Amino acid sequence: EAKRQGGGRALFFAPDMESETRDLAALRLDLRRAIEQHGRGELSLHYQPKVRASDGHVTGVEALLRWHHPERGPISPLVFIELAERFGLIEALGDWVIDEACLQMAHWRTQGLALRVAVNLSMHQLRRPGLVAHVQQALRRHGLPPEQLMFEITESAAMTHIDTTLRVFAELARLGTELSIDDFGTGYSSLSYLRRLPASQLKIDRSFVKDLDSSADARAIVEAVVRLAHALGLAVVAEGVETEAQREQLRALQCDELQGFLYSRPVPPDTLSAWAIEGGGPALLRFDPPSARP
Numbered sequence: 255e256a257k258r259q260g261g262g263r264a265l266f267f268a269p270d271m272e273s274e275t276r277d278l279a280a281l282r283l284d285l286r287r288a289i290e291q292h293g294r295g296e297l298s299l300h301y302q303p304k305v306r307a308s309d310g311h312v313t314g315v316e317a318l319l320r321w322h323h324p325e326r327g328p329i330s331p332l333v334f335i336e337l338a339e340r341f342g343l344i345e346a347l348g349d350w351v352i353d354e355a356c357l358q359m360a361h362w363r364t365q366g367l368a369l370r371v372a373v374n375l376s377m378h379q380l381r382r383p384g385l386v387a388h389v390q391q392a393l394r395r396h397g398l399p400p401e402q403l404m405f406e407i408t409e410s411a412a413m414t415h416i417d418t419t420l421r422v423f424a425e426l427a428r429l430g431t432e433l434s435i436d437d438f439g440t441g442y443s444s445l446s447y448l449r450r451l452p453a454s455q456l457k458i459d460r461s462f463v464k465d466l467d468s469s470a471d472a473r474a475i476v477e478a479v480v481r482l483a484h485a486l487g488l489a490v491v492a493e494g495v496e497t498e499a500q501r502e503q504l505r506a507l508q509c510d511e512l513q514g515f516l517y518s519r520p521v522p523p524d525t526l527s528a529w530a531i532e533g534g535g536p537a538l539l540r541f542d543p544p545s546a547r548p
């Protein structure tokens with residue numbers, strides 16, 4: 255049952271150390287193969303819309319990595335990204351995600367869809383010397399305006415190696431990409447550092463959104479975070495919005511954008527463009543009409 259619930263989680267239930275080591279070694283080879291031979295299609299990006307709280311218009315999408323293992327089935331990114339970091343594969347994996355997201359943005363642009371795409375970055379990726387050069391190359395190769403690309407870095411990752419974060423954020427901001435601080439409220443932000451980060455967006459962690467209905471504390475925290483973010487000139491996104499009640503509360507609390515299963519799950523790119531171009535899709539999503547020439 256562990257397998258069904260958590261994808262790759264079964265791997266941690268190996269009965270003894272020896273078989274766990276064997277399991278990990280096998281998985282390492284599998285992941286390397288999935289990255290190097292990405293034409294096999296085991297890796298893919300799904301995209302989840304972010305919408306404007308006031309009218310449900312899609313303001314952009316977040317790219318979320320998927321790995322469909324040939325025998326184990328889907329494995330959660332929380333599991334295999336950590337493995338990639340342990341195995342020294344995160345650079346190659348992260349580079350693939352950036353390339354794939356840019357390729358998709360370019361493809362959408364030929365369809366008249368200028369969707370802003372947010373790519374998640376781990377701390378390991380942030381500390382990698384070639385990151386900014388790689389991003390710049392990917393943008394150039396696909397002829398993309400940098401401001402259409404956004405990066406999400408979790409608050410805890412951003413604050414762990416603050417000097418690296420400040421430097422890399424500054425370089426990415428100079429390139430012209432947008433920056434977002436993910437899962438806010440779960441790390442330990444130094445407010446003076448937060449002020450110095452050239453980010454434009456802050457995402458309130460799902461745990462606070464989940465408890466909005468039941469907890470006055472959660473409401474107070476969201477309210478305070480929104481005020482803080484706005485005072486610092488950051489737009490606020492709430493993640494993990496699942497119910498209409500949460501949506502109404504978040505609107506009342508002046509959240510700028512909402513994201514969650516209430517609007518849409520992460521979906522394959524063709525599903526998203528079909529909704530945007532042909533109409534249809536979840537009832538609450540609104541797309542601006544595609545422009546003839548992006």
Ligand code: C2E
Nearest residue numbers: 318319331332335351374375376494495496514515516520
């Ligand atoms: P995240 O960046 O905070 O992404 C949000 C996660 O919450 C996603 O899980 C998404 O599918 C899920 N989610 C969205 N709306 C809802 C909702 O309404 N309810 C609930 N219960 N869940 C919701 P996912 O796709 O499993 O990704 C998990 C984490 O893995 C991400 O958290 C991110 O930290 C990491 N990740 C995913 N893709 C990448 C990637 O390409 N690179 C890196 N470095 N990390 C990634």
Ligand code: MG
Nearest residue numbers: 316374406436
């Ligand atoms: Mg994210």
Ligand code: MG
Nearest residue numbers: 436437457493
């Ligand atoms: Mg998040």
Ligand code: MG
Nearest residue numbers: 437459460493
């Ligand atoms: Mg999260």
